[in-house]
Amino acid sequence: MCILLLTSCGDATSISVPSAGAPSSEQSDLLGALQIGATSSPQDTGRTETPSRESAAPQESTAPPAPTATPNPTPPPTPEPTPFVPLRDNTPYCPSPVASGTVTYGNDVTTIDASNLAQGYIMANYTGTCPKVKLQIIGPDSHTSTYNLNASEFQAFPLTAGDGSYTVTVNENIQGKDYIVSYEVSLDVALDDPFSPYLSPSSYVQYNADTSAVELAAELCETAASDLDCVSAVYNYIIENIEYDYDLASQITSGALSSYIADIDATLADGKGICLDYAALMACMLRTQRIPTRLEVGYASLSYHAWVSVYLTDVGWVNGIVKFDGSSWSLMDPTFAASNSEEELKEFIGDGSNYTVRYIY
Template identity: 30%
Template structure:
């Protein structure tokens, strides 16, 4: 439950002006050293206060990110051919291309990408939510037990921040340590924290954005988790469930996927 698509709505129009082909003969700024994990990095030094965007596309699907040195960008659309384009702002919503590259992705397991840290789910082993996840799951033997422990923690301890939902910027990305300390946030905060905790425990987890049937006009974020023993992705919505759980209302952890309309998957 937040105002707009976060990174997808950063760029209402991404106009790219082609520059001379010679620039593409320069050394690649696209780092593929972690390609086996389904992620890439960009190494580029821009002018101060200059906006740089990274566009990753496969067939007709495009994902746009605001560039930050050190970020890892996911190739989450399955195996195949991706195009990576890096553009530098020249003003008036126009960008010049500084690099473009085609990448072939052939992962042994396409779910690997949903275990990684990415800009929208920025975590490490020292992240507070991740440290908590390890404590919660230390004696848990199965993926289901781990999942239940993480789900129970968030739905019991996190509350929805209605004020933040009204004031959050379109470019907002959760700082997971801040969210954990506050134990409250918008749906994006809930879903990103849940994803970080679950991924850190080896559970392939998607952060999904789109719409839920009961609130079809409200842009929302939730999760999907792959359960190996069931060989399927299950839908989990900690935001709505936190309100139900804390209100003493019984609710199933797994939701009906048909009641959710997916727009973006990270």
């Protein structure tokens, strides 16, 4: 047997060892030295070994292999929460009528801005000295709508009779209930959208993007799956949170009602109002949810009254705010719903014949 001996200088020396028989004392000493060199560290021998460029063949280990650690499985990623997607768009819609000045008519005290006829409205102002001025719009259906025109600032007035020829007159009071026409103009109207007059602010339904009712409507309709759900949510909120103001109602005659302008945010903050307050609040909230809504003024039986009608896709115009029992429509308006029992309400409203419309705003 031949054993490779490493010396301190790194030279390799071969030593022959007999393969059989008992080793001599010299060989035993040499084998002992080899064993020490193979199993001891440099500290054991008192010397520092310099490794050789050549190495002995590795000896096979008889020790059992160390167990291999099983890596921890990578946890599955945490799923992202599914974002809430509303079933209908409840983003407030708040167009702002403007007097663009592109097309105007008038005289020294009256200006009619007809720049936005296609959007369903005109703007008008009066700068004269007469304290009582009425603006009238006669539509192609021959229906006349009457408004107060007393402020020097421009006011918006809707064109509610669709396409066709309109006549606009400005009337100054001379005494009592007598008026004279101070200005008149004819306008040919072709609407871009037949519903635009019922989706915008106007003289009787005044609001803008900062009106509190606009944000409230968006909150109420956030989970609505349809326009009908939105109508129901707004309707239920109004009849549950707004009380009828009997004191104010006792002060308002039919003549005064025609000149009464609802303060939508005041109605919401005070929690009370008369019929025009109810109707204007509901019209604002539904219009800003893209639901065409008419504010209508007329007679409920013998009482001068205001209510709303809405347009629902696949249903059409529903006259008087509606209650749907799953199979049929019932006429209802928010004022009576808030101040009467259901039995009295249905008995009064009947099939709607008790309602007579005079003005549509």
